[in-house]
Amino acid sequence: MDSEISEAFQKELTCFVCLNFLLDPVTIGCGHSFCRSCICLFWEQAFVFASCPVCRQRSEQTNFKTNFLLKTLVSTVRKANLRQFLKCEEHLCGAHKQTKTIFCEADKSLLCLVCSQGQEHKTHKHCAAEKAAEESWEKLANQIRSLWEKIQETERNRKKHGRGTDPWMFYVYRHGDMIRRTYQMAPPLLPEEDYYVESVIKEGENIYDQLISRQEEIIGKKRELREIHKELIQMCSKLDVELLQELEDKLKWSESAQLHVPQPLLPELPARPMSGLMDWLNLFRVNFSFSNEVSSQHIRLFDDARRLTYEHDNPHAPSDGGTAKHFASWGDQSFTSGKQYWEMHVDSSWDWAVGVCKDSWIRKDDSILDESNRDNFLLVCVKQDDHYQLWTTAPTTPLYIERPLERVGVFLDCDDGSVSFVDAAKHSLLWRYDDGRCTFPVRPFICTGHSSSTGAHEEKSIEKEWIIEQ
Numbered sequence: 170m171d172s173e174i175s176e177a178f179q180k181e182l183t184c185f186v187c188l189n190f191l192l193d194p195v196t197i198g199c200g201h202s203f204c205r206s207c208i209c210l211f212w213e214q215a216f217v218f219a220s221c222p223v224c225r226q227r228s229e230q231t232n233f234k235t236n237f238l239l240k241t242l243v244s245t246v247r248k249a250n251l252r253q254f255l256k257c258e259e260h261l262c263g264a265h266k267q268t269k270t271i272f273c274e275a276d277k278s279l280l281c282l283v284c285s286q287g288q289e290h291k292t293h294k295h296c297a298a299e300k301a302a303e304e305s306w307e308k309l310a311n312q313i314r315s316l317w318e319k320i321q322e323t324e325r326n327r328k329k330h331g332r333g334t335d336p337w338m339f340y341v342y343r344h345g346d347m348i349r350r351t352y353q354m355a356p357p358l359l360p361e362e363d364y365y366v367e368s369v370i371k372e373g374e375n376i377y378d379q380l381i382s383r384q385e386e387i388i389g390k391k392r393e394l395r396e397i398h399k400e401l402i403q404m405c406s407k408l409d410v411e412l413l414q415e416l417e418d419k420l421k422w423s424e425s426a427q428l429h430v431p432q433p434l435l436p437e438l439p440a441r442p443m444s445g446l447m448d449w450l451n452l453f454r455v456n457f458s459f460s461n462e463v464s465s466q467h468i469r470l471f472d473d474a475r476r477l478t479y480e481h482d483n484p485h486a487p488s489d490g491g492t493a494k495h496f497a498s499w500g501d502q503s504f505t506s507g508k509q510y511w512e513m514h515v516d517s518s519w520d521w522a523v524g525v526c527k528d529s530w531i532r533k534d535d536s537i538l539d540e541s542n543r544d545n546f547l548l549v550c551v552k553q554d555d556h557y558q559l560w561t562t563a564p565t566t567p568l569y570i571e572r573p574l575e576r577v578g579v580f581l582d583c584d585d586g587s588v589s590f591v592d593a594a595k596h597s598l599l600w601r602y603d604d605g606r607c608t609f610p611v612r613p614f615i616c617t618g619h620s621s622s623t624g625a626h627e628e629k630s631i632e633k634e635w636i637i638e639q
Contacts, residue, residue: 192206192243193205198226262284316427330387330433438571442595457500500612508583511579521617525611525614578592588601
């Protein structure tokens with residue numbers, strides 16, 4: 170092949186970013202090709218939007234497919250270059266003046282055929298130098314790709330963990346204030362107020378220390394992975410002979426670092442029982458029936474709540490929680506004055522919401538979580554990945570407290586204009602709205618979601634969940 174043609178051909182197989190042969194080549198929308206790792210790193214550092222490093226054309230591409238034609242061409246050129254390198258007189262076997270075409274895996278050296286059969290190497294494992302080099306480049310590409318994915322996972326963990334760390338103590342102090350107002354509202358509970366609130370604050374401070382420690386672990390792990398990634402990228406400029414000798418140690422380092430990636434903590438306060446709380450609430454227990462039942466595959470309540478988290482974790486991730494059937498119903502009477510307390514079963518539900526809503530919302534198509542919608546005061550539980558998240562509405566606020574598994578109590582105080590939610594099984598306060606937030610009249614509300622695999626028996630039993638606990 171003419172040297173000028175050969176040089177031009179090799180130039181077409183060179184990455185415009187790192188100026189090495191393409192490794193795990195990908196082609197973006199404008200037609201230019203790059204190493205997968207190079208374009209990912211280049212776009213991560215983009216200040217505004219992702220664009221081609223060569224022509225600056227904007228690209229929306231996020232999932233890359235390996236360009237196997239370019240990969241094959243690069244492999245062919247690498248093999249030709251290695252053969253030419255090994256045939257040089259300075260690289261011939263000093264003892265036998267033969268080309269070193271054999272790679273010894275035991276001591277990472279190149280051997281001629283005679284040396285490979287000698288006493289020193291005959292018991293070692295050998296393979297053709299071209300094959301060994303090609304496998305090493307493939308291992309390097311796979312390791313860089315795996316490491317990059319782990320770096321992205323660590324960054325998602327950092328962001329997710331930070332969202333729990335930043336507001337944590339604010340939530341703890343706010344929860345303590347809710348407890349104080351509940352004690353003040355219920356005189357029989359006053360004797361243990363200070364001790365109870367102090368224990369909640371202390372528990373919150375202990376969890377905060379754990380959050381800070383875990384945050385440091387995640388940041389440290391990301392820094393370590395970045396350093397290894399940088400080292401592996403530098404390996405791309407190595408000669409085949411150097412790669413064969415040095416890669417194994419780098420791979421072991423990378424694989425060891427990826428074994429444990431610290432996960433974000435999901436902080437929550439434990440459900441601490443308030444002695445006397447349920448005795449006091451039961452003084453205001455009411456009985457009523459539910460009506461206006463609605464069954465729908467498209468209730469927006471739970472999907473909207475799930476989306477709040479998914480959009481922060483990964484803007485490109487699907488927020489679909491799976492096919493589900495939702496049932497919603499409203500109480501048959503409105504409340505305008507006095508104090509009322511009732512309990513609802515939630516243990517067999519996947520997603521659920523309980524609370525009160527205004528008559529004006531019942532026939533609207535608005536989402537319950539719309540910030541403009543201030544007519545619904547609900548405690549909402551949604552399944553997100555492998556855990557459950559509690560929210561309250563008006564405004565939409567995440568709760569960091571243990572999820573109730575049996576009965577949720579709703580306390581409506583029309584005199585003070587407030588709504589409270591309690592874990593009835595554990596005698597614990599979950600949330601209390603500020604006085605004056607709720608305007609009247611309002612009706613009890615419940616909505617539950619069951620997966621599409623729910624059996625007929627479970628669907629029929631949902632009516633039992635809507636019966637007020639006597």
